[in-house]
Amino acid sequence: MDDFLIQRTDGPTWEVAPSVIHARQALARATADLLGVPDDALEKPWPWMPGEEEADVRYGFYRCVESIERAAGSAARSLDEAAIRRSTATRFVAPATNARWELHGALKPLRDELLDADPGGGEWTIRQTLGHIVATQRAYAWFTAWWLRRAEVGDFPKRVPDDVVAASGAPDEAREGEGSLVDIRLRFDDILDLGAGRLASLGDQDLGVRARWSGLPVTVGFRLGRWSSHIAEHTVQVDKTLAMLGRAPTEVERLVRLISGAYGRLEAVVFGLPPEVVEGSGAASPAAALRDASQELVATGASVRAAAGN
Secondary structure (H helix, E strand, O other): OOHHHHHOOOOOOOOOOHHHHHHHHHHHHHHHHHOOOOHHHOOOEEOOOOOOOOEEHHHHHHHHHHHHHHHHHHHHHHHHHOOOOOOHHHHHHHHHHHHHHHHHHHHOOOOHHHOOOOOOOOOOOHHHHHHHHHHHHHHHHHHHHHHHHOOOOOOOOOOOOHHHHHHHOOOOHHHHOOOOHHHHHHHHHHHHHHHHHHHOOOOHHHHOOEEEEOOEEEEHHHHHHHHHHHHHHHHHHHHHHHHHOOOOOOHHHHHHHHHHHHHHHHHHHHOOOOHHHHHOOOOOOHHHHHHHHHHHHHHHHHHHHHHHOO
């Protein structure tokens, strides 16, 4: 299905760096542990530093945020010290992964049965909202590629023509929203990662190519920069839907969302960069910072859950 994007863009496809994949897995393990902590255990003692006075379980969550933020600073410094300057395109797409992890933080505590719960008032269900997010993210990537191919073409249609959309084989929103929450979240990750891996290598001239968004005249660079705000826009919509359903987040769920958002800011430091740049070499590479954060996240999550007695 991704041939449409591949065939209409030049250059390499940058895969997600191994250290980023490992960090995502560590985040999943840690947050699964932390979501097992009940709110009434947050004031229990947590032996963060054996032999010293104990902190409490609640601080364990904030400790995760602190370790991730420290890693983000270390990763950014390693890029500076290696004199690696991010291109304009990578700077445009990087905030999208921050927005992505904010959304994941909102979704991770939810059960599948909430996907189709009707909030009333003509509002979308969570499944419909997520189907729209995924379909639009795919369209941002695929049809940005179409506009790029038309850089030297004289006419400037109001929108990508219907026959091009039909020929692309792009799934509609209903199809993009099929399956469990895990299925939809993985689908979203795949298209966001592919779009960034394919388009983050664009040069400044490419970013200036004329394009459209909602019928309005914009540039390819505008379309890349729109990724993050669109994800954030519909994360707010998910929050509104949950409020309408009477499903308020627990304190633990709010804390886990903070951790997910912090991780998004860390990943944004390296998102869209070639894997060889992320992996680097030696103890001062971005990958080293990601590995350190991953190790501490997993250990802290397990330790906090044990201290909570769950």
